[in-house]
Amino acid sequence: MLKRRRILVVGNWKMNPATLARAEKLFVDVEKTIKNKTLRVDMAIAPPLLYVGALSELSGPQKIEFVAQDVSTHESGAHTGEISAAMLRSHGIKCAIVGHSEMRAAGESDESINKKLHALLAVKSVAILCVGESERDGNGNYFGVVEDQLRSAFLDIKMDDVKRMVIAYEPVWAIGTGVNARPEDVEEMRLFINKVLTDLYDRATAEAIRVLYGGSVTPDNAAELLKQGAIDGFLVGGASLEAKKFVEIVKISDQYAKLA
Numbered sequence: 317m318l319k320r321r322r323i324l325v326v327g328n329w330k331m332n333p334a335t336l337a338r339a340e341k342l343f344v345d346v347e348k349t350i351k352n353k354t355l356r357v358d359m360a361i362a363p364p365l366l367y368v369g370a371l372s373e374l375s376g377p378q379k380i381e382f383v384a385q386d387v388s389t390h391e392s393g394a395h396t397g398e399i400s401a402a403m404l405r406s407h408g409i410k411c412a413i414v415g416h417s418e419m420r421a422a423g424e425s426d427e428s429i430n431k432k433l434h435a436l437l438a439v440k441s442v443a444i445l446c447v448g449e450s451e452r453d454g455n456g457n458y459f460g461v462v463e464d465q466l467r468s469a470f471l472d473i474k475m476d477d478v479k480r481m482v483i484a485y486e487p488v489w490a491i492g493t494g495v496n497a498r499p500e501d502v503e504e505m506r507l508f509i510n511k512v513l514t515d516l517y518d519r520a521t522a523e524a525i526r527v528l529y530g531g532s533v534t535p536d537n538a539a540e541l542l543k544q545g546a547i548d549g550f551l552v553g554g555a556s557l558e559a560k561k562f563v564e565i566v567k568i569s570d571q572y573a574k575l576a
Contacts, residue, residue: 323548323572324357327346327552327556329557330385331364332364339363339364340370343363345560347380348376350563350566355570357573369407385412385413387399387401388432389428391435405441412436413446414429414445414469415446417448421488426464434472442480442482447465447483447485447509448465448486448487448488452489466512483509483526485509492532496537499540499544502544502545506546506547510527528549528550529541529547530550532553532554533553534561535568538568539568552565
């Protein structure tokens with residue numbers, strides 16, 4: 317039985333909403349629903365970077381952390397369009413998503429992912445590393461896919477830095493399809509991820525790392541995934557663009573944390 321860690325729920329807005337006005341409305345709708353509530357879970361949102369400044373001014377007493385959807389491999393220099401980890405921190409953004417399946421599909425390499433992790437950890441920021449298979453087969457080859465992703469991502473990363481990382485297991489075949497992985501399959505992968513991390517470091521280090529699930533997460537399946545999946549929260553995509561659904565997932569996670 318794996319040790320339970322504090323639950324984290326992250327809403328990845330991707331390239332949405334289309335305007336700042338809509339982004340502000342979505343953020344305010346989330347904020348006012350949880351206003352003045354004492355949550356037992358950590359909550360964060362990854363909006364388009366352009367919106368963070370305006371949204372941060374709308375933050376109320378219930379602190380919602382902001383997460384970057386990506387980060388540069390470079391510290392500074394002639395890299396048009398890139399945003400460094402240090403730049404993110406200077407704006408209060410201390411966490412970034414790395415290796416999202418959409419970035420991998422667009423050609424992001426294992427080497428680039430590893431460099432981004434090093435860049436974030438060098439400035440004491442948190443990295444949410446995404447791993448996951450494109451398809452499942454009857455021979456369990458998908459475990460090898462995830463193991464390769466983990467081993468390449470953690471190359472030359474020190475044990476002390478590993479504890480500031482979060483892993484998001486997102487089976488690509490479940491993202492945006494409306495079909496989530498079965499809780500028992502999520503639990504199996506969670507245990508496998510723990511085994512790989514134990515092999516790379518040690519058991520204590522492996523168990524200190526939060527593992528989230530992402531892939532068609534909704535209020536209808538969140539409770540079952542938490543209860544049976546042995547995960548530490550969610551990386552929510554489509555449902556995070558509807559305030560009511562996202563807050564419901566947060567509330568379900570909070571209730572689970574209370575009972576656990």
